[in-house]
Structures are given as C-alpha cells and as structure tokens.
Amino acid sequence: MQSEAFRNHAHDLVDWIANYLDQTGDYPVTPQTQPGEILAQLPALAPDQPEAFEQIFADFEKIILPGMTHWQHPSFFAYFPANASPPSLLGEMLTSALAAQCMSWLTSPAATELEQRVMEWLREAIGLPKQFQGVIQDTASTATLCALLSARERESGFSINEHGFTGQRYRVYASIEAHSSVEKAVRIAGLGSANLVKIPVDSDFALQPQALQAAITADRQAGYTPLCVVAAWGTTGSTALDPLSEIADICEREKLWLHVDAAYAGSGLILPELQELAKGIERADSLVFNPHKWLLTHFDCSAYFVRDAAVLEQTFGLTPEYLKTAIDRQVNNYRDWGIQLGRRFRALKLWFVLRSYGLTELQLLLRNQISWVQELADDIDAHPDFERLAPVPLNLVCFRYKPEQIAEAELDKLNAELLARLNATGQLFMTHTRLNSVYTLRLVAGQRRTQREDVRAAWEQIQTTAQTLLANRA
Numbered sequence: 452m453q454s455e456a457f458r459n460h461a462h463d464l465v466d467w468i469a470n471y472l473d474q475t476g477d478y479p480v481t482p483q484t485q486p487g488e489i490l491a492q493l494p495a496l497a498p499d500q501p502e503a504f505e506q507i508f509a510d511f512e513k514i515i516l517p518g519m520t521h522w523q524h525p526s527f528f529a530y531f532p533a534n535a536s537p538p539s540l541l542g543e544m545l546t547s548a549l550a551a552q553c554m555s556w557l558t559s560p561a562a563t564e565l566e567q568r569v570m571e572w573l574r575e576a577i578g579l580p581k582q583f584q585g586v587i588q589d590t591a592s593t594a595t596l597c598a599l600l601s602a603r604e605r606e607s608g609f610s611i612n613e614h615g616f617t618g619q620r621y622r623v624y625a626s627i628e629a630h631s632s633v634e635k636a637v638r639i640a641g642l643g644s645a646n647l648v649k650i651p652v653d654s655d656f657a658l659q660p661q662a663l664q665a666a667i668t669a670d671r672q673a674g675y676t677p678l679c680v681v682a683a684w685g686t687t688g689s690t691a692l693d694p695l696s697e698i699a700d701i702c703e704r705e706k707l708w709l710h711v712d713a714a715y716a717g718s719g720l721i722l723p724e725l726q727e728l729a730k731g732i733e734r735a736d737s738l739v740f741n742p743h744k745w746l747l748t749h750f751d752c753s754a755y756f757v758r759d760a761a762v763l764e765q766t767f768g769l770t771p772e773y774l775k776t777a778i779d780r781q782v783n784n785y786r787d788w789g790i791q792l793g794r795r796f797r798a799l800k801l802w803f804v805l806r807s808y809g810l811t812e813l814q815l816l817l818r819n820q821i822s823w824v825q826e827l828a829d830d831i832d833a834h835p836d837f838e839r840l841a842p843v844p845l846n847l848v849c850f851r852y853k854p855e856q857i858a859e860a861e862l863d864k865l866n867a868e869l870l871a872r873l874n875a876t877g878q879l880f881m882t883h884t885r886l887n888s889v890y891t892l893r894l895v896a897g898q899r900r901t902q903r904e905d906v907r908a909a910w911e912q913i914q915t916t917a918q919t920l921l922a923n924r925a
C-alpha cells in the first residue's frame with residue numbers, strides 16, 4: 452500500500468470510527484449469529500493475488516461487523532466491561548504507528564520511562580505506599596501467575612527456577628469465589644490444582660479469615676508448606692470484598708505472600724471513599740487491577756504492583772548476551788518484570804486517558820455509575836417479585852426474578868429463560884453466575900457511555916419481560 456493510498460484509507464477509517472463511536476448504541480448489543488455462520492463466509496485459503504482495500508473493508512462491514520458483540524454499547528451490562536475511550540483509542544493509534552517493541556529500556560527509552568511514570572501516577576491515585584512499583588502486564592491472569600511464581604521463588608530461595616521441584620508441597624489459598632485465573636496460575640506454576648485450597652465465604656461472599664487460618668494450621672500439621680493467599684477485592688461473581696486487613700494479619704503471622712486480585716474493582720480505588728473499604732491492601736506483596744476493565748483504557752492494560760521489585764526481577768530476569776546493554780543497572784528492563792520478552796507500548800494510551808480526563812472526571816464517572824446501580828438495587832429491594840442476592844458495594848447488582856407463585860425449584864430455569872429473552876432483544880446484554888448455587892442475574896453498569904436512563908430502561912425491560920414470561924407460562 453502506497454503512502455497516498457494509506458493516507459486516504461486512514462482518513463476514511465477515522466470518519467468511520469467517529470461515526471461508529473456516535474452510533475454504537477444503535478447496533479444490537481449481541482449479534483444473532485449462529486455458530487459457523489461467519490466461518491462459512493470466509494474463503495478456506497488466503498488470497499493468492501492482492502486485493503483492494505475497498506474490497507477488504509466492504510467484507511469487514513458485510514461479514515465481520517454483523518458478527519460482533521458491541522462492548523462499547525451503552526447497554527452492555529454483561530461480565531465486566533472492557534472499557535475504551537477516544538483518548539485511549541488515539542493512544543492506540545500512535546502505538547500502532549510507532550510499532551515499537553518495548554522489551555528493554557534501549558529498545559524504546561521513552562516507552563519504559565513513561566510506563567514507570569504512569570504506574571507511579573496510578574499508585575498514588577489508588578493510595579498505595581511509595582514502596583510499590585508497577586509494571587503493565589497484558590492481563591490480570593498473567594499478573595496473578597507472576598505473583599505465584601514470585602512467591603514460589605522467594606519461598607524456595609530461587610531454587611525451583613534452577614532445579615525444579617525437589618519435594619516441596621506448597622499450598623495456595625483463595626476463596627471459593629476467586630476467579631478461575633487463580634487456579635490456572637496454580638496449575639501453570641507447577642503447584643497443582645489439588646493444592647489450591649478453596650476457603651469458604653460468609654453470607655456476603657467474602658473470604659472467612661477464621662477458615663483461612665484453620666486451613667493453614669491444618670496444612671502445616673499435615674506437612675504442607677503454605678505459600679500464598681490470593682485475596683479478591685471485588686469477586687467476579689458479585690464484587691465481594693475479601694477482608695484484606697484480617698487476611699494481611701494472617702499472612703504476616705504465617706509469612707505468606709499476599710496477592711490481591713482487584714482486577715475489576717481496583718480502578719474504584721481512585722475514589723477515596725472506597726480506599727476505606729480496602730484497608731490492608733497496603734500490606735500486600737502484590738496486587739493487580741485492570742485499567743482495561745473500568746478505567747477507560749483499551750484492552751490490554753493490566754496494572755501489576757509489587758512491594759519488592761527485586762523479587763520480581765530475580766524471578767523473571769534472564770539476560771542472554773545479545774540483550775545485554777551497558778546501562779542495564781541504571782534502568783528498568785520490563786522484559787525482566789514478567790513472562791514475555793516482547794512488549795507492546797501500552798503506557799501511551801493510559802497516559803492519554805489519565806491526562807485527557809484527569810482524576811476528577813474519572814472519579815465523577817465511577818461515582819455516577821455506582822450511584823445508578825445503588826438506585827437500581829433499592830428498586831429491586833422494593834419490588835415484591837424480585838430478590839437481590841448479594842451486597843452492592845460498587846456498580847454490580849446480583850438479583851433474580853422470584854414471583855410468589857413460582858416454586859423455588861423452578862426459579863433457576865425461569866431466570867435462565869428471562870435472561871435469554873432479554874438478551875435476544877439485542878437491546879441490552881447481561882450475564883449470569885451462581886451464588887450459593889442459585890442462578891443469579893448480574894447487571895454491571897460500568898460502560899463509559901452508559902447513562903442513568905440506560906440503567907432505568909434496562910430495569911423497565913427486565914420487569915416487563917419477566918411479566919410476559921410469567922403470563923406465557925400460565
């Protein structure tokens with residue numbers, strides 16, 4: 452593609468993008484695509500001859516776009532959001548333009564030093580002590596794996612990296628509500644799923660510290676070596692907040708690594724009033740949260756903070772001759788702060804976001820979303836046919852439809868049907884979980900474009916769809 456053609460296509464694309472951003476809400480949130488439908492429209496082999504960009508773009512609009520879920524839709528209430536924003540998009544465009552590989556300081560000094568600075572900004576913004584140092588990872592899953600590997604190496608005197616396991620029997624602890632990435636990390640770190648001890652939760656779905664202590668004590672008696680606790684600050688199911696102070700007390704006493712998985716909720720720590728709820732987080736060894744979930748920064752951008760960066764570097768540092776540079780001792784080489792060698796320039800979009808909004812605007816946005824969901828929670832509580840199923844500390848509400856005339860045994864099926872009907876409208880998208888094995892509807896209002904009216908409209912639609920569903924059954 453010649454420069455002039457690129458310029459023209461790029462201008463056209465920017466117009467297309469700006470229109471899309473204005474009109475995202477006009478698309479069905481989820482497509483009505485059947486499995487295999489997109490695949491069938493794509494040729495089995497790559498083209499032999501060059502194709503015109505116009506043709507490629509036409510196929511994007513015809514084949515790809517109708518098969519997309521629109522994560523930036525104002526009525527995207529599913530999972531957790533993967534937020535984006537215009538400044539973040541512009542940052543991503545420049546990252547693409549530079550197409551730098553930011554593995555070492557020397558391979559892009561500005562990328563390294565900007566990453567260091569924006570991580571310091573985030574550290575201050577969420578109220579972490581200065582001792583913590585941050586690095587951008589691709590995902591929280593990767594960060595949690597880094598934490599477990601660091602814990603393993605610190606505990607073994609960095610010997611497992613060297614010799615492999617020599618009979619250690621480590622145990623990792625997390626609540627039954629912990630994210631599946633914890634178990635995946637336990638597997639990859641060679642510890643074995645069977646050595647992930649799942650601790651029961653209280654009626655608010657937060658880890659029970661007494662049960663944690665009891666499990667650790669029992670494990671020591673049985674000859675295991677307790678290694679690490681992964682506390683959730685904001686579980687995926689219901690944003691339950693594990694009691695970090697009490698967990699930190701236990702970890703200190705037992706000399707265990709404390710990793711805090713705040714993948715979603717951690718962005719909320721830019722609100723001083725929420726920092727109160729996270730007391731104890733400053734005593735963690737490591738913590739992760741995803742600006743790519745709630746803080747308007749494009750996927751992928753996961754902020755990983757560690758109390759002792761030397762442990763991280765000692766765990767992951769491995770410098771072959773061809774990567775050695777004269778200034779290695781004076782700079783951060785982020786290739787040694789995680790798993791992968793090659794790294795994207797992710798700090799740029801985060802810098803654009805933090806500067807374009809400023810903390811005040813971001814705080815306002817998060818506060819609004821939280822207040823709309825608290826309002827919805829009150830409405831659910833006030834409605835005789837709906838039941839709220841978990842506390843609402845942030846902007847996720849868990850609930851179910853529970854009309855008087857339907858027996859408990861029928862409720863799971865009824866709610867699954869309600870969810871399917873709601874999502875089939877294409878006007879909103881919600882997902883479910885199980886809490887105490889009860890089928891639970893989740894509504895997260897964390898999308899940047901979501902307004903109070905969208906949350907109100909969703910609640911109206913939930914009520915009318917539920918009534919119709921009930922009437923059809925009778």
Ligand SMILES: *Cc1c(COP(=O)(O)O)cnc(C)c1O
Pocket residue numbers: 531589590591592593630632683685686687712713714715741753
């Ligand atoms: C979303 C989520 C994760 C996984 O995040 P990735 O960045 O996709 O790996 C982990 N833990 C919690 C609590 C989450 O909500």
